[in-house]
Amino acid sequence: MRFPKRGDLIADxxxxxxxxxxxxxxxxxxxxxxxxxxxxxxxxxVREALxxxxxxxxxxxxxxxxGGSFIAEVTEARILNHLQSYFFFKDVTATQVYEVRRxxxxxxxxxxxxxxxxxxxxxxxxxxxxxxxxxxxxxxxQRQQQIHIEFHDLLADGATNPMLCIHCKFINRTxxxxxxxxxxxxxxxxxxxxxxxxEKIYEAxxxxxxxxxxxxxxxxxxxxxDAYKVSKPQLTNHLHLETQDPDRLSALPELx
Numbered sequence: 001m002r003f004p005k006r007g008d009l010i011a012d013x014x015x016x017x018x019x020x021x022x023x024x025x026x027x028x029x030x031x032x033x034x035x036x037x038x039x040x041x042x043x044x045x046v047r048e049a050l051x052x053x054x055x056x057x058x059x060x061x062x063x064x065x066x067g068g069s070f071i072a073e074v075t076e077a078r079i080l081n082h083l084q085s086y087f088f089f090k091d092v093t094a095t096q097v098y099e100v101r102r103x104x105x106x107x108x109x110x111x112x113x114x115x116x117x118x119x120x121x122x123x124x125x126x127x128x129x130x131x132x133x134x135x136x137x138x139x140x141x142q143r144q145q146q147i148h149i150e151f152h153d154l155l156a157d158g159a160t161n162p163m164l165c166i167h168c169k170f171i172n173r174t175x176x177x178x179x180x181x182x183x184x185x186x187x188x189x190x191x192x193x194x195x196x197x198x199e200k201i202y203e204a205x206x207x208x209x210x211x212x213x214x215x216x217x218x219x220x221x222x223x224x225x226d227a228y229k230v231s232k233p234q235l236t237n238h239l240h241l242e243t244q245d246p247d248r249l250s251a252l253p254e255l256x
Contacts, residue, residue, distance in 0.1 A: 005048070006041060006045045006048075007045050007046075007047075007048030007049045007051075007052060008049070008052065010035070010039050010041065010045060010046060010048075010049035011049040011050075011052045011053050013039070014029070014049065014053060015053075015058070018058070018071060023071050024071060025070075025071050025072055025073040026070060026071060027070065027071045028068055028069070028070050028071075029050075029059065029068065029069040029070065029071070031068060032046055032047070032050070032069075035049075035050075050069055053069075054069075056074075057072060057074040057075065057078040058071070058072060058074065059071060059072050060072040076165075076166065076169070079166060080166070080169060080170055080173060083170050084170075084173065087174075092174070094228060095225075095229070097171060097174050097175065098221065098224070098225040098228070100167075100171060101171050101175075101221050101225075102218065102221050102222060102225065104164070104167050104168055104171065105152070105155075105168060105171070105217050105218075105221055106214045106215070106217045106218040106221070107164065107214070108155050108156065108159060108164050108168050108217070109155065109201060109204075109205070109213040109214050109216070109217035110210045110211075110213055110214035110217075111159055111160075111161060111164060112155050112158055112159065112205055112213070113204060113205045113208055113209060113210045113212075113213035113214075114208070114210055115158070115159075115160055116158060116205055116206075120154065120158040121205070121206055123154050124151070124154055124155075124202050124205065124206075125202065125206075127147060127150055127151045127154060127198070128151070128195075128198050128199055128202050130147050131144060131147045131148070131151075131194070131195045131198060132195070135188050135191050135192070141187065141188075141191065144191045144194075144195075145191075148191070148194045148198075149172050149175060149176065151198050152168065152172050153169065153172050155168065156168035156169045156172065157169075186227065189227075190224070190227050193223060193227075194220075194224075197216065197219070197220040197223070198220075200216050201213060201216045201217055201220065204216055
């Protein structure tokens, strides 16, 4: 039987403390000295507990005269990074990604059609307008790929349902790691089709047509799934790198 480490016991006690006292982001924890006295342990155990909570994103620690440990809100980026690391050790396929995408994104489109405000509609309109450029070079393809995923990110960012938001944003991040087996004329056709689908979905959202937005998004994802099955896509798994922005990753540099 494995007994928990003292640092883990202290970390769990602090978590219970946070919940019980309804502490909020920005609230200060007791000092290291106060914690050693409270738990009757050495500094090493307290520091281990605090480091564990910091790694989990539950606290942030600063130094200096006004420093200390403060409650931190677990960020969306941290959750996505942990998910990315989790799935690195799983054999996830592009087919599985699109299986989930077919279920989730139509629901997101319906949700956005119901709640979209003027600023979000302007962002979607700007994205659709940006997708009108030519697709003649490798750089054009890369730019259009980014614009396509940004359209879906805008929908996810606009969701007032956090469960929809986090699921769709992780799917979008995963899609950035789908590598086409080769460049082909079909990819240009896919980009053109994406542009048309996005125009239709945007129009349905702008008109508050919930059923049309949901139906169009489902057709869009099914068509993409079918197209990429033909081109035999692969997923390239990565561990999250603290020095690299995952939202700017692209599969294109890895293509021959």
